[in-house]
Amino acid sequence: MKHEIRYKPSFAVIFVTLEPGESITAEAGAMTSMDARISMKTHFSGGFFSGLLKKFLGGESLFVNTFSNPTQQSLQIVLTQSTIGDIACIDLRGNGICFQPGAYIAHTPGVNMGLKWAGFSSYFAGEGLFKLQLSGTGQVFFGAYGGLTQKRINGEFIVDSGHLVAYEPNIKMSLGLAGGLIGSVTSGEGIINRLSGSGVIYLQSRSIDGLVRFLRPKFF
Amino acid sequence: MNIEILQQPDSAIAKITLNSGEELIAEAGSMIAMSGYINASTTLRKGKGGGIMGGLKRMLTGESLFLSVFRSPNSGGEVFLAPKMLGDLLHYQVSEPGIIVQATSYLASESNVDIGLGWQGFKSIFSGESIFWLDISGQGSVLLSSFGAIYEIPVNGEYIVDTGHIVAFEKSLSFEVTKAGSSWVGSLLGVGGEGLVCRFKGKGRIFCQTHNANAFGLLIGSQLPAK
Numbered sequence: 001m002k003h004e005i006r007y008k009p010s011f012a013v014i015f016v017t018l019e020p021g022e023s024i025t026a027e028a029g030a031m032t033s034m035d036a037r038i039s040m041k042t043h044f045s046g047g048f049f050s051g052l053l054k055k056f057l058g059g060e061s062l063f064v065n066t067f068s069n070p071t072q073q074s075l076q077i078v079l080t081q082s083t084i085g086d087i088a089c090i091d092l093r094g095n096g097i098c099f100q101p102g103a104y105i106a107h108t109p110g111v112n113m114g115l116k117w118a119g120f121s122s123y124f125a126g127e128g129l130f131k132l133q134l135s136g137t138g139q140v141f142f143g144a145y146g147g148l149t150q151k152r153i154n155g156e157f158i159v160d161s162g163h164l165v166a167y168e169p170n171i172k173m174s175l176g177l178a179g180g181l182i183g184s185v186t187s188g189e190g191i192i193n194r195l196s197g198s199g200v201i202y203l204q205s206r207s208i209d210g211l212v213r214f215l216r217p218k219f220f
Numbered sequence: 221m222n223i224e225i226l227q228q229p230d231s232a233i234a235k236i237t238l239n240s241g242e243e244l245i246a247e248a249g250s251m252i253a254m255s256g257y258i259n260a261s262t263t264l265r266k267g268k269g270g271g272i273m274g275g276l277k278r279m280l281t282g283e284s285l286f287l288s289v290f291r292s293p294n295s296g297g298e299v300f301l302a303p304k305m306l307g308d309l310l311h312y313q314v315s316e317p318g319i320i321v322q323a324t325s326y327l328a329s330e331s332n333v334d335i336g337l338g339w340q341g342f343k344s345i346f347s348g349e350s351i352f353w354l355d356i357s358g359q360g361s362v363l364l365s366s367f368g369a370i371y372e373i374p375v376n377g378e379y380i381v382d383t384g385h386i387v388a389f390e391k392s393l394s395f396e397v398t399k400a401g402s403s404w405v406g407s408l409l410g411v412g413g414e415g416l417v418c419r420f421k422g423k424g425r426i427f428c429q430t431h432n433a434n435a436f437g438l439l440i441g442s443q444l445p446a447k
Contacts (some may be wrong), residue, residue: 006430008229009366010306014431029435032385032429036378036419078428082435084306084368212443219445 146206
C-alpha cells in the first residue's frame with residue numbers, strides 16, 4: 001500500500017493507493033472520494049462491546065469502514081478528517097500508540113484497535129474513561145487541528161490537555177491544575193496533562209477548545 | 221480578462237485585470253479591493269434564473285439576492301476577490317456542455333457565462349444534506365472557491381465522491397446518488413458515517429475539496445451555545 005499526504009499542513013488529506021487485495025480501515029465519515037470499484041464494509045470498531053464502550057466512554061465513533069480492492073488493478077481512495085489541519089502516519093512494529101478523542105483517522109490490516117483504561121480524572125476532564133489504543137504491525141494515520149509537533153519525552157513533561165493528540169502507551173498521564181487552583185484560573189492555563197515516562201508524544205499547534213472559547217463570547 | 225490566483229491553497233485570492241468595457245460578475249460581498257475608476261453595480265441576473273424570481277431562488281439556495289457587476293471603462297482595471305472561508309480557488313474555463321457547481325463554491329464569472337439556479341439533479345433530501353447547485357453554461361471563465369484545497373479527478377469509468385466534498389463536476393458525467401457500501405441499512409441509518417454518496421459515470425472531470433465545511437461546522441457548533 002502506497003500513500004501520500006498532500007496539502008500539508010493546513011488542509012492535509014491522505015491519497016491511498018490500494019493494490020489488488022489490499023485494504024484500509026477508516027473512521028466513519030473519513031472517505032472523501034474513491035474509485036467506484038473499491039468496496040466498503042461498515043462494522044463495529046473492534047467488536048460490538050468494545051465499539052459500544054468507545055462510543056459512550058471514549059468519545060470515538062461506534063463504527064469504522066473497511067475499504068478493500070477486489071480488482072486486479074491498483075485503485076485510489078482519498079481520506080480526510082473533519083477538522084482542517086495536519087495529518088501524520090506512524091509505522092507500528094509491535095508497539096502501540098494512544099489517541100486523544102477525535103485524532104484517529106485510519107489504519108492498515110495487522111493493526112488492532114483497542115481500549116486502554118484512562119482513569120476517572122480523564123473522564124472528568126471530558127476526555128473519556130478509555131483511550132483509543134492502536135497496536136500491532138502496520139500503519140496508523142491520525143490528524144490534528146493545526147500543525148503536528150513530534151516530541152520525545154524522558155521524565156516528566158507537562159502539556160495543555162487540548163493540545164495533546166497522541167502518545168505512546170507506556171507514558172503515564174495524570175490530569176491536574178497548572179500551579180494551584182487560583183493560578184490555573186488566573187493564568188488561563190486551566191487543566192493540564194502531567195505526562196511521565198519515556199516515549200514519543202504528538203502535539204497540535206492549535207486546539208478546537210481554543211477556537212470554541214474564542215467564538216463563544218461572540219454568540220451573545 | 222486576465223485572472224491570477226494568489227496565496228494558494230490556504231487563503232487564496234483572485235486578482236482580475238479587466239480590459240476596457242469588460243464585465244465581471246461576482247458573488248455580492250466578495251470584492252476586497254479594486255481600482256478607483258471601476259464601475260460597481262448590483263444586478264438581478266436576466267434570462268434563465270434571472271429577474272425577481274431568479275433572485276428569490278438565489279435567496280433560497282443560500283446565496284445573496286444580488287450579484288455584483290464590475291465594469292472597467294479602460295484597460296488595466298483591477299479587482300481583487302476573496303471568498304469568506306479559508307481555502308483554495310479554481311479558475312475554470314466553461315464550454316459546452318457546462319458544469320454543475322455547489323452553490324456556496326461560486327465566486328465569480330465572465331458576463332457571457334450563464335448561471336442557472338435551482339438545479340434539481342440531485343435529490344437533496346435523499347443525500348441528507350441541504351446542498352444547492354448551480355448549472356453553469358456558456359463560454360468563458362468562472363472562479364470557484366472551496367473549504368480546504370481543491371484536487372481534480374479525471375474520471376474515465378466510475379468514481380465515488382462524498383456529496384459534501386463536491387465543488388463542481390462537468391456535465392459530460394452522469395451520476396446517481398447511492399449508498400457507499402453494500403448494505404442499504406447502514407447507509408440509510410448513516411451508521412457508517414458515509415451515508416449516501418454520489419457515483420459518477422462516464423468521462424469528465426470532478427473537482428473535490430479536501431475538507432467539508434459542514435462537518436467542521438458541526439464539530440465547532442456542537443460546542444457553542446444555542447442562539
